[in-house]
Amino acid sequence: MSTDVLEPRVQAALDNPFWSALQSLHSGIALRAGAVARYPAGYAPFLGVASAADGDIGAELEVLVAPGESVYLIGVVPEAPPGWRLEAFRPLAQMIRTTPLPVAEGPEILPLGDAHRGDVLALTALVYPHYFRERTMDMGRYFGIYQEGRLAAMIGERLGTGECREMSAICTHPDFNGRGYAGRLTAMLVNDTLARGALPFLHVSHENPRALQLYERLGFWHRRDIGFWSLRRA
Structure with a gap:
């Protein structure tokens, strides 16, 4: 890369890095349910969503996340369904x-x-x-x-x-x-x-x-x- 102006698809990947990796580089290990994907727990406690505007994804989350389990999201986050606890940390650089x-x-x-x-x-x-x-x-x-x-x-x-x-x-x-x-x-x-x-x-x-x-x-x-x-x- 020799330019400070990044291509739109690179910008999009960087803005939603968990989802982007799970749809490309790590698609072979991704666990998926609709517009939600995650890494197996033995790899990383990370979950990605395609868009924050995907509506009610409670059913998809229940397929992928076990009771009592915490997962982490970066860049894009959905609205937390009833019975789920969403906690915001300080943003990362x-x-x-x-x-x-x-x-x-x-x-x-x-x-x-x-x-x-x-x-x-x-x-x-x-x-x-x-x-x-x-x-x-x-x-x-x-x-x-x-x-x-x-x-x-x-x-x-x-x-x-x-x-x-x-x-x-x-x-x-x-x-x-x-x-x-x-x-x-x-x-x-x-x-x-x-x-x-x-x-x-x-x-x-x-x-x-x-x-x-x-x-x-x-x-x-x-x-x-x-x-x-x-x-x-x-």
């Missing part, structure tokens, strides 16, 4: 990068696979605990840096379509903070994503100023604040 980044010198970056799954789950449980599941790694490629026999930092791919790809689970073990590992991993994956013809994007909480500052230093553009909700079935 959605950020993009359209040009390559210099990659700082540092330790080797390794592809992460099944042999590393235990290490990935341990690190995410420590520093990225809310949305990472047993099979989240199967949603895309993951990369990491090992130091002293431990997974010191990691990054992965999560949402996306053929034209845009989300970078996610960018995290560093507290014992290895301050060494530039997250920046090195992010620059590597940005460049690889762009080389594949896709737009790199990510979501970050405004309550995580350290991460926001990192992405700003790397030259990410704050495209928009995007709504973020949980929906719980009674």
Whole structure:
């Protein structure tokens, strides 16, 4: 991508990222009921709707969400049916990068696979605990840096379509903070994503100023604040 003006279909995908990914990149694992789709619980607790104006979708939600279960939505949210609890969180910053980044010198970056799954789950449980599941790694490629026999930092791919790809689970073990590992991993994956013809994007909480500052230093553009909700079935 060399232009700051994104194509309308890319804009639409970024504005409704769960739904867009479930209709394209992750259609093979999507669970669907009408204009509602979700990831299996073992992958991610995410649900998407085609439009906020789809009317009463209570029956579809009941097919997909178990009693007592909470799912998360981003960008587009329906009206909560009776008996469901919708909670709005502070919107997330959605950020993009359209040009390559210099990659700082540092330790080797390794592809992460099944042999590393235990290490990935341990690190995410420590520093990225809310949305990472047993099979989240199967949603895309993951990369990491090992130091002293431990997974010191990691990054992965999560949402996306053929034209845009989300970078996610960018995290560093507290014992290895301050060494530039997250920046090195992010620059590597940005460049690889762009080389594949896709737009790199990510979501970050405004309550995580350290991460926001990192992405700003790397030259990410704050495209928009995007709504973020949980929906719980009674």
